[in-house]
Amino acid sequence: MAPKVLVSDKLSETAVQIFRDRGIEVDFEPSLGKDKDKLAEVIGKYDGLAIRSATKVTEKLLAHADNLKVVGRAGIGTDNVDKVAASKKGVIVMNTPFGNMITTAEHAIAMMFAVARQIPEASASTHAGKWEKSKFMGVELTAKTLGVIGAGNIGGIVCERALGLKMKVIAYDPFLSEERADKLGVEKVDLDTLLARADFITLHVPLTDQTRNILSREALEKTKKGVRIINCARGGLVDEQALADLLKSGHVAGAAFDVFAEEPATENPLFGLPNVVCTPHLGASTTEAQENVALQVAEQMSNYLLSGAVENALNMPSVTAEEAKTMGPWVKLAGHLGTFVGQLTDEPIDSIEILYNGTVAKMNLEALNCAVIAGIMQATNPDVNMVSAPVIAKERGIGLSTTTQDKSGVFDGYVKLTVKTDQRTRSIAGTVFSDGKPRFIQIKGINIDAEIGEHMLYTTNKDTPGMIGTLGGILGENQVNIANFTLGRNETNGDAIAMLYLDAPLPRDVQDKLIATGLFQQVRPLQFNVA
Template sequence: MAPKVLISDKLSDAAVQIFKDNGIEVDFMPELGKDKEKLAEIIGNYDGLAIRSATKVTPTILEKADKLKVIGRAGIGTDNIDKDAASKKGVIVMNTPFGNMITTAEHAIALMFAVARQLPEASASTHAGKWEKSKFMGVELTGKTLGVIGAGNIGGIVCNRARGLHMKVIAYDPYLGEDKADKMGVEKVELDELLKKADFITLHVPLTEQTRNVLSRENLAKTKKGVRIINCARGGLVDEEALAEMLKSGHVAGAAIDVFSTEPATDSPLFNLPNVVCTPHLGAATTEAQENVALQVAEQMSNYLLTGAVENALNMPSVTAEEAKIMGPWLKLAGHLGSFIGQMTDEPIKAINILYDGSVSEMNLEALNCGVVAGIMKRVNPDVNMVSAPVVAKERGIKISTTNQDKSGAFDGYIKVTVVTDKRERSIAGTVFSDGKPRFIQIKGINIDAEIGAHMLYTTNEDVPGIIGTLGQTLGANGVNIANFTLGRAAPRGEAIALLYVDELVSAETIAKLKDTGLFRQVKPLQFDVA
């Protein structure tokens, strides 16, 4: 059955057509996002949800979204999506961080000009038939110091444009390296230094607990007298009441604000101040940007629903379409290894250690880790997936560690998973053969070569005669057909294991009969999703 996507905000017709051209069923209901009750009522019918900023994806909505696999936000900000709830539900959250970079950066530059030259006030005065030339004395940008808070994608473009205006650019960004700053032609500084030196300050960071109120009352007081402030990033980065007071006092000469702590902003302490330019969240509001992000989100969601490619996800490692093709068998193997360990482990898990050897060590290990953890966590909750499993593991205090190494054995590459509990460590390793089929190659340090089937039986025993016969006779007598039979042992007459691929689930009665023979230390039926 073809995937089904709901578009609950205004997206371009071209984006709708992209879904259709990819064979995805799409319902375009651009006003639905404003109706929370109706959205909750129908969201359970969809595999994907494409939105802008009007739709609020709350835990209540997600609770009803039993089929939902992906939410695509046409734009950068995802404040309207409860990402924690989406992750727990196993829903990927994507945005489109590159489609409106130029537009938002240009709007910041435009606002900087507007506040420097008082353009909106001058325009309104002139439209009113006045000629107040001496009233609107502005300042030049040339030679001024621009302080950029956040020198990432959009902030980097602003830096470049400002240098073209012959401004001196300083930047505060904890993730900006000295080499990168040199290449950008900006001076990297700490926040206090930026506040002290900048003639203009522009913000280009997401709203997080670390960035909330980055321009607080305390920090605004540290700014240079006569500073002008521009915010085209997110509401909540600036203390609006404190900013209004400092504008009235003259400490801050002007502000240009495109985003507000509450939107739509129908009331704000910044409104009607003569030295403030306000726009209604227009940073991405150009024809080009709106089209770009709409097309981008449609392509990203289509790729994920059809090929498993993950682009610009906020709660899962990105996996390109090419990576998805190459990694597909390895992701399956990762899940099978995790599933084996999960089904074998009854006590609480303290740690998961994952070793990648050879060719697989050069792949997207974050995604593979998610596959392993998902396989393990299905023991706790059958509904977990690669998105929700790391959240479940973290909630349970499980530590996850990864090691990668060059080829060290007979296989071109392999994955080994070890779990640690209070009682024991348990490990299993596997590889992918040239035919693309995953195989188990080691259990408890004992080498094997086992094909993976939907139904399997695992036994441990002392290496003595009669094991094969007992297994074959007991299973046959109870109507269980053996598709593949793999044996391994640590040493002659030492510990031995058997892993059988069977055509049907082995019943509890058959398991009891095998245990009653007294030959087996452990008899465990296993199931794997091999679809």
């Protein structure tokens, strides 16, 4: 059955057509996002939800979204999506961080020009029939110092444009490397240095606990007298009341804001002040940007629903379409390893250790980690997936560690999973053969070569003669057909294991008969999703 997507906000017809062209069924209801009750009624039918900012994806809405796999936001900001609730529900949240980068950067530059030359006030005065030429004395941008807070995608473009205007550019960004700063042609500084030196300050960071009120009253008071502040990033980055006070005192010469702490902003401490330019969150509002982000979100959602490629996800590691093809068998293997351990572990897990050896060590390990954890968690909660599993593991205080190493042994690559509880340590390793099929190659340190099927039986016993005959005899007497039978032992008369691939689930009464022999330490039927 083809995936089904709901578009509940205004996206271009071209973007909607992308879904159709990719073979995805799509319902285009651009006004539905404003009707939360109606949206909750219908959301359960859809695999994907494409939105802009009007639709609010709340925990309450997600409770009705039993089939939802992905939410795609056409734009950068995802404040209207409860990402924690989405992760727990197993829903990927994607945005489109690159579609409106240039547009937002250009708006910041335009706002800088506007506040430097008081263009909006001068325009309004002239429209009113006044000719107040002497009133609107501006400043040049050339040779001024621009302080950029956040030199990521958009901030980096602003730096490049400002250098083209012959400005001196300094940047504060904890994640900005010296190499990246040199490539941009900017000077990397700490925040206090930026505040003290900048003639203009522009913000280009997301709103997080670390960045909220990054320009607090205390920070604003450290700025150079006559500074001008531009915010086209997110409301809440600047203490607006403190800024208004400093504008009134003359310490700050001007401000240009496209975003506000509360939106829609009908009242704000900055409104009505001289040389304060305000626009209604227009950073991404160009025809090019709106089209770009709509097309991008349609492509991203289609890629995920059809091939498993994860792009620009906020709650899961990204996996390119090419990676999805290459990694597909390894992701399955990772899930199977987790499923095996999860079904055998009855007590709380303290830690998960994953070793990646050889070729697999160079793959997207974050995604593989998610698959392992999901496999473990699904033993007790079938609704868990690669998105929700890491969240649940973290909530339970389960530690995760990964190790990589160059090829060792006969396999080009393999994955070894070790899970520790307060009672025992359990390990299993697997690889992917050239036919693309995952195999178990070691359990409890015992080498095996076990094909993985939907219905399996795992037994452990002491290595004594007659065990194979007893196991096979009881299964045969009870019409249990064996597709594949794999044995292993660590030494003569030591520990032995068997992995059997069965045509159907092991009946409970047959399991009881095997246990009743007293010869087996464990008799565990296992189920694997091999689809």
